[in-house]
Amino acid sequence: MTRRVVVVGGGVAGLATALAVRDRARSAGRPIEVRLVEGAPRIGGNLRTLHEAGYTVEWGPNGFLDNVPATLGLVDRLGLRGQLQPADAAAARRYLWRGGRLHLLPSGALSFLTSSVLSLPARLRVLREPWTRPKPAGLDETVDAFAARHIGAEAARVLVGAMVSGVFAGDSRQLSLAAAFPKMAAMEAGHGSLVRAMLARGRERRAARRRLAELRARGEDAPELSRPGWSPRTG
CATH class of the missing domain: 3.50.50.60 (FAD/NAD(P)-binding domain)
Structure with a gap:
């Protein structure tokens, strides 16, 4: 049956x-x-x-x-x-709609510093990421809270919020970081800073081919x- x-x-x-x-x-x-x-x-x-x-x-x-x-x-x-x-290779050029117009998302450090997608204070705040304070032990943060602690509230809302919407079709203020991005949680646990973690893993990332x-x-x-x-x- x-x-x-x-x-x-x-x-x-x-x-x-x-x-x-x-x-x-x-x-x-x-x-x-x-x-x-x-x-x-x-x-x-x-x-x-x-x-x-x-x-x-x-x-x-x-x-x-x-x-x-x-x-x-x-x-x-x-x-x-x-x-x-x-x-398509054109997908490497990504834009974000903000303030009534499209902004080209930066592809590197120099383009980030001159980008219009974030305000100048927000861009300067991102540069402080290597000196991020660690989270309290045992705290399960949302993706937004984690990003705001590392790169500031504006960058968390504008950049990370858009990324989470594109990946999960969800709200970064509600998704758990440990569940959605466990590798980021591990990077902070091992290095304290995402920038320091990426520098330490740079050779490994270059060796891993992905498209x-x-x-x-x-x-x-x-x-x-x-x-x-x-x-x-x-x-």
Whole structure:
């Protein structure tokens, strides 16, 4: 007898749950039909790709680094290896909308000092990062609190807030640093400062080759969503 499982919600959590249920049933040899129900007219939650006037606009996360085996394993499980491609080189030039206009994000120390994305006091505050005071022992900080302590409130809100929105489609004031960015927590624990940690690990970082990768078909266009045993229903 085929079991039927209904997953409510077609965001990232719902999609991941539906995939896990389907894969566990298959590995156990149990027939199953997974029905994913989403109240909105489209699945994906905060993940959305818009094509308009010749531009591709991403409303949320749209890529990942290709040096993590678990991520590539997930791509293979979904049968999407053929859809994988390196991100366009133009993606290296990133902009942030602030104060009614686009600001080119700095790519190095010199461009950061002359960048308009932060006020001058905020840029000077970032330079004090190597002298960051350690957090109280046992405190589980939010990403925003951690960033504000290291680089100042403005940089935390503008730069880190935008990064967290792009990576997690979430709020940096609510996400736990230890859960979302455990490597940053480890860097502070080992070196006290992110700058000192990056300098110490510079050789290792240069040796590790990694690229930003993306899928040609995303969101509703992903072919996995129409395969047997995976039945989304929207609206």
